[in-house]
Amino acid sequence: GQQLNQSPQSMFIQEGEDVSMNCTSSSIFNTWLWYKQDPGEGPVLLIALYKAGELTSNGRLTAQFGITRKDSFLNISASIPSDVGIYFCAGPTGNQFYFGTGTSLTVIP
Amino acid sequence: SQTIHQWPATLVQPVGSPLSLECTVEGTSNPNLYWYRQAAGRGLQLLFYSVGIGQISSEVPQNLSASRPQDRQFILSSKKLLLSDSGFYLCAWDSGAQETQYFGPGTRLLVL
Numbered sequence: 740g741q742q743l744n745q746s747p748q749s750m751f752i753q754e755g756e757d758v759s760m761n762c763t764s765s766s767i768f769n770t771w772l773w774y775k776q777d778p779g780e781g782p783v784l785l786i787a788l789y790k791a792g793e794l795t796s797n798g799r800l801t802a803q804f805g806i807t808r809k810d811s812f813l814n815i816s817a818s819i820p821s822d823v824g825i826y827f828c829a830g831p832t833g834n835q836f837y838f839g840t841g842t843s844l845t846v847i848p
Numbered sequence: 849s850q851t852i853h854q855w856p857a858t859l860v861q862p863v864g865s866p867l868s869l870e871c872t873v874e875g876t877s878n879p880n881l882y883w884y885r886q887a888a889g890r891g892l893q894l895l896f897y898s899v900g901i902g903q904i905s906s907e908v909p910q911n912l913s914a915s916r917p918q919d920r921q922f923i924l925s926s927k928k929l930l931l932s933d934s935g936f937y938l939c940a941w942d943s944g945a946q947e948t949q950y951f952g953p954g955t956r957l958l959v960l
Contacts, residue, residue, distance in 0.1 A: 770947060781854075781938050781951035782892075789947070825890065829949070834880060834899060835907075836942070836949045838892045 743828055745839035753847050758815040760842045762828030771804050771811040772829040772836075782827055786813070818846050850875035854939050854952035861959055867912075867926040869955050871939030874920065879941040881922040882949070883914055886936040898922060899944070934959045 745762045752758060762771070770789055774782035786797050788804035788811060795802055801814045811828055823846050828839040851874045861867060873879050883895040894907045896914035904914050911930060915923045922939060939952040 772948060774951075779936075779954070779956065781940075781954045784948055784950060787948050827892070831942075831947075831949075834897055834905070835894060836882075836940075841890050843890075 743830065743837050743839040745826075745828055745842050747842060748840070749843040749845070751845045751847065752818055754818060754820060756818055758818055758822070758844060759812065760814075760826060760844075761810060761812045762839045763810045764830060764837075765809070766832070767808040768830035768832070769808070770831055771802070773800075773802050773811070773813050774827045774829060776825045776827065776841075778824070785826075815844075818844075820846050820848055822846050850941075850950065852939060852941055852950060852952040854937075854955050856955060857953065858956045859958070861929050861957065863931055863959055864928050867924070867929050867933070867957070869924040869937055869939075869957075871922040871924075871952055872920055873941045876920070876941070876943065878919060878944070880944050881916060882940040882942075883922065883924050884938040884940065886938060886954075892938065896924070929959045931959050933957065 743764050772787050773785045775785050776782040786795050786802040791808050792806050793804040799816045803812045825841045825843050827841050829836050853872050880899050882897045884892045886892050896906055898904050898916045901916055912926050937955045940949050942949040
């Protein structure tokens with residue numbers, strides 16, 4: 740099956756710092772999705788990307804669809820404590836969505 | 849707008865007991881439906897997906913089964929739970945257009 744590799748696996752940052760994480764695939768995707776999961780809850784969709792090279796923002800979050808269509812990046816600017824959680828990338832193929840292994844973010848006040 | 853519900857939110861069951869988790873979607877028709885399991889707070893493992901009533905595809909052989917008796921209802925079942933069935937179970941839906949997938953709030957299952 741498809742492999743989506745996320746890095747870093749975990750991050751510990753100071754409140755106010757910017758965050759960057761990425762997701763790479765061995766195959767091409769036509770859609771990239773980024774989710775955030777709070778403890779004990781279902782993942783919530785943050786940003787959806789549909790075109791290679793696309794750059795999309797949602798508040799302090801910015802995501803980019805890599806030009807090769809095999810990667811995507813998520814940036815969070817000026818982090819705050821509520822940014823804590825696990826961030827997943829995902830891409831669809833056929834009837835399935837493949838998910839990355841997740842990046843765990845801890846924000847230190 | 850569309851909403852997805854799961855119940856129960858939490859479940860504690862003894863080994864060998866049956867299981868039934870329910871997922872329903874509102875505000876859309878003919879969705880694709882999915883069951884995932886998440887262990888240790890990381891990694892989503894696809895268990896089953898369905899593209900229509902009565903149509904179930906299984907991704908991982910195990911003692912779980914899924915059914916879709918109605919268009920917007922997806923049920924995860926087991927006849928006899930194992931300790932290894934403990935985990936966080938997530939239901940999700942999408943429109944079939946491969947654009948976005950939306951998750952329910954999840955059910956935490958603890959098998960003792």
